[in-house]
Amino acid sequence: MTALSAQWFDRERRRLSLDQAAVGDKIYGVLTGFCALIIPALVVAIGVAIFAAAWPALSKVGFSIVTSSDWDVAAGKFGAAPAVFGTLVSSAVALIIATPLAVGVAIFLSEFSPTWLRQPVGFLVDLLAAIPSVVYGLWGIFVLIPLLRDPVMPFLRDTLHLGATPFFTGPAYGPSMLAAGLILAIMALPYISAVSREVLLAVPRSQREAALALGATRWEMIRDAVVPYARSGIIGGIMLGLGRALGETMAVTMVIGNRLEISSSLFAPGYTMASLIANEFSEATNDLHLSALMAVGAVLFVLTLIVNAIARWLVWSVSRGRAK
Amino acid sequence: MKTIRSRHLVSGGMIALTYLAAFMAILPLILILIHLVAKGASSLSISFFTNMPRPVGEAGGGMANAIVGTLMLIGIACLIGLPVGIGAGLYLAEKRTTPLAYAARFLSDVLNGLPSIVIGIFAWELLVKHRGFSALAGGVALGAMMIPLVTRTTEEMLLTVPNSLREAALALGYAKWRTSIAIVLRTSLAGIATGALVAIARIAGETAPLLFTAFGNTFWSTSLRQAIAALPLQIYVYSISAYEEWHRLAWAGALVLITLVLVISIAARFVTRSRFGAAVD
Numbered sequence: 001m002t003a004l005s006a007q008w009f010d011r012e013r014r015r016l017s018l019d020q021a022a023v024g025d026k027i028y029g030v031l032t033g034f035c036a037l038i039i040p041a042l043v044v045a046i047g048v049a050i051f052a053a054a055w056p057a058l059s060k061v062g063f064s065i066v067t068s069s070d071w072d073v074a075a076g077k078f079g080a081a082p083a084v085f086g087t088l089v090s091s092a093v094a095l096i097i098a099t100p101l102a103v104g105v106a107i108f109l110s111e112f113s114p115t116w117l118r119q120p121v122g123f124l125v126d127l128l129a130a131i132p133s134v135v136y137g138l139w140g141i142f143v144l145i146p147l148l149r150d151p152v153m154p155f156l157r158d159t160l161h162l163g164a165t166p167f168f169t170g171p172a173y174g175p176s177m178l179a180a181g182l183i184l185a186i187m188a189l190p191y192i193s194a195v196s197r198e199v200l201l202a203v204p205r206s207q208r209e210a211a212l213a214l215g216a217t218r219w220e221m222i223r224d225a226v227v228p229y230a231r232s233g234i235i236g237g238i239m240l241g242l243g244r245a246l247g248e249t250m251a252v253t254m255v256i257g258n259r260l261e262i263s264s265s266l267f268a269p270g271y272t273m274a275s276l277i278a279n280e281f282s283e284a285t286n287d288l289h290l291s292a293l294m295a296v297g298a299v300l301f302v303l304t305l306i307v308n309a310i311a312r313w314l315v316w317s318v319s320r321g322r323a324k
Numbered sequence: 325m326k327t328i329r330s331r332h333l334v335s336g337g338m339i340a341l342t343y344l345a346a347f348m349a350i351l352p353l354i355l356i357l358i359h360l361v362a363k364g365a366s367s368l369s370i371s372f373f374t375n376m377p378r379p380v381g382e383a384g385g386g387m388a389n390a391i392v393g394t395l396m397l398i399g400i401a402c403l404i405g406l407p408v409g410i411g412a413g414l415y416l417a418e419k420r421t422t423p424l425a426y427a428a429r430f431l432s433d434v435l436n437g438l439p440s441i442v443i444g445i446f447a448w449e450l451l452v453k454h455r456g457f458s459a460l461a462g463g464v465a466l467g468a469m470m471i472p473l474v475t476r477t478t479e480e481m482l483l484t485v486p487n488s489l490r491e492a493a494l495a496l497g498y499a500k501w502r503t504s505i506a507i508v509l510r511t512s513l514a515g516i517a518t519g520a521l522v523a524i525a526r527i528a529g530e531t532a533p534l535l536f537t538a539f540g541n542t543f544w545s546t547s548l549r550q551a552i553a554a555l556p557l558q559i560y561v562y563s564i565s566a567y568e569e570w571h572r573l574a575w576a577g578a579l580v581l582i583t584l585v586l587v588i589s590i591a592a593r594f595v596t597r598s599r600f601g602a603a604v605d
Contacts, residue, residue: 009497021499028501032418035411036428039475042468043431046438046446053449104345112339113346123593124350130589131356132529134556135578138563139356142363142571186352193349219335240437247439249532250560274441274532281445281536297445301438308437312430 047301054298057291065295071260073285078292082260084299086177086270090252091245093181093266098189099238105189106196106234107222122197129190137254140183145255148182149174153267166264175257178266183251188241195240199233199318200226236314243307247300249274273300357582364579367572372580377542377558380567387577389544390553393459394528394581396546397538397554400463401527405470406520412471413478413516414504429479432472443468444533452537459545459552462538466527473526477519481512514595521592525585531556555581 061078068079153172157163203226211225257269273296284290375386447465485508493503539551562574
C-alpha cells in the first residue's frame with residue numbers, strides 16, 4: 001500500500017514539476033481573478049454607459065426630470081414625476097400587502113408548520129419567484145383585472161365605504177395602481193419570505209427556550225424573543241423585495257394602465273419608470289427623447305442600487321452576528 | 325392583568341393567522357397554474373410548436389420561431405454566464421479576503437438586484453445602438469444577468485467542500501490549480517449544476533432585457549446578427565393585442581414557458597436535494 005502510493009507520488013511529481021505547477025497556478029489565478037473582475041467592471045460599465053447616455057437630457061432639464069409632470073416629447077419637455085410617483089406608490093402598496101403575509105409565512109415555516117407541510121409549502125412559495133414576469137402580466141390582464149373591475153373595486157368603494165377616503169375613489173376601470181400593487185405584492189412575497197425564514201432559523205434555540213421557560217406563550221416567544229433578534233434581517237428582506245418591486249417591468253406595464261398622471265386614487269391608472277422606458281424606448285422619436293428615457297433609467301439605477309445596498313448590508317449584519 | 329387563558333387564546337389566534345398567511349401566499353400560485361392549464365392547454369396543438377406566427381384572422385399560427393429563439397438566447401447566455409460565473413465563484417471561494425473579493429461579492433449582489441430593464445438599455449447602448457437589434461445582444465443581456473447568480477451559488481457550493489479534501493490533494497503534490505479544478509470543483513459539481521439551472525430558469529422567462537436587444541421577429545431566423553423571436557416577447561405582444569385568437573396563443577405560449585421554467589426549477593431541486601432540505605429542517 002505504502003509502496004504503491006509512493007510510486008504514484010513519484011510519478012505524479014515527475015509529471016508535474018514544481019515549475020510547471022507554479023506557472024499553472026499563475027495562469028489559474030489570473031483567469032479566475034479576471035472573471036471576478038468582470039463583476040465590478042460590469043456594474044461600473046452599466047452606470048457609466050447609462051449616465052453618459054442620459055447626460056444630454058439631464059444637462060438640459062436637470063432635476064425637473066423627477067419633479068416636473070410635463071412630459072411632452074414634441075415640445076422637448078421631459079418631466080417624469082408621475083412615473084417616479086407611480087413606481088414609489090405601486091411598490092409601497094406591494095410592500096404593505098406582501099410584508100405581513102411574507103413574514104407570516106416565514107414564521108409559519110420556521111416555527112409552527114407541521115414537519116410534513118414544511119417542504120411542500122416552502123417549495124411552493126419559492127416557486128412564486130420562478131414564474132416569469134410576463135406570465136404574471138398575462139394573468140393580471142385576463143384574470144386579476146376583470147376580478148378587480150367587477151366585484152373587488154365596487155366592493156371596496158361602495159360596500160366598505162372606502163370611497164370616502166381619497167384612495168379608493170373614481171370609476172373602476174381595472175388597469176390601475178391597485179392592480180400593479182397586487183401583482184407586485186405577489187412577486188415580492190417570495191423574496192421577503194425567503195430571507196425572513198433564513199434569519200428566523202438563525203435565531204439561537206436558547207433564545208426560544210429562555211422565553212418559554214419564563215412562561216411566555218408560543219406567540220409571545222415569537223414576538224418578544226425571536227422576531228426582535230431577527231429584526232434587521234427581516235427588514236433587509238423587505239428592502240430586497242422593495243428593490244424587486246421598484247424595477248419590475250413587464251407585469252406592471254401590462255396592468256397599470258400606462259397613463260402619465262398623478263392621482264391619489266389607487267383605482268386610477270398610472271405609470272412607472274420601468275414601464276415608461278419599456279413603452280417608449282423602441283419608439284423614441286429623437287435623440288433627446290432617447291436620452292430622457294436613459295435619464296429615467298439612471299434614476300431607477302441609482303434608486304435600486306441604494307435600496308439593494310441597504311438590504312445587503314442589513315442581511316449581512318445579521319449573518320455576521322450569527323457567526324460570532 | 326391578562327389572564328393566562330386570554331394569552332393562550334391570543335397565541336392560538338396568531339398561530340392560526342400564520343397558517344392563513346401560508347395559505348394566502350400559495351393561493352396565487354395555484355390560481356395562476358390552474359388558469360394557465362385551463363386556458364393554455366386547449367390552445368396547444370402540434371401546429372403551435374411547428375408553425376410560424378400568422379397574421380390576425382388566419383388560424384393555425386404557432387410559435388416555432390419563438391421557441392427556437394428562446395433556446396438560442398439561453399444558449400448564448402450560458403456561454404457567457406457560466407464560465408465567468410464559475411470562474412468568479414472559484415476566485416471568491418479561494419481568495420476570500422482580498423479587496424477584489426469583497427468588491428465582487430458585494431457588487432454581484434447589487435447586480436443581481438438591478439432591474440432587468442436597466443440591463444436591457446445597457447446592452448442596447450453597447451451592442452444595438454450602432455449595429456441594430458440582434459440575437460447576440462439579447463444573449464449578452466441575459467448572460468450578464470446570469471453572472472451574479474452563478475457566481476454566488478458557485479462560491480457557496482465550493483465553501484461546503486471540506487478543507488481536509490484540499491489539504492489531502494495538496495499533500496499528495498497536486499498543484500493548487502489542479503486541486504481546485506480536479507478536487508474542489510468536481511466535488512461540488514452537483515451544487516454548481518443546481519445554481520446554473522436556477523439561473524437558467526430565471527433568465528428563460530425574462531422579457532424586459534429583450535425588448536430593445538433581441539426585439540422579436542415574426543420570421544424564421546437563427547442568425548446571431550438579426551433580431552430574433554423569443555417566447556416571452558411573443559407572449560407579451562400577443563397578450564396586449566386586441567385579438568381573441570392571439571390571446572389564446574399567448575396563454576398557450578405562457579403554458580409552454582412555465583412548463584419549461586418549472587421543469588428546470590424542479591430538476592435543479594433534485595440535483596441537490598439536501599441543499600434546500602437543510603434550510604428548513
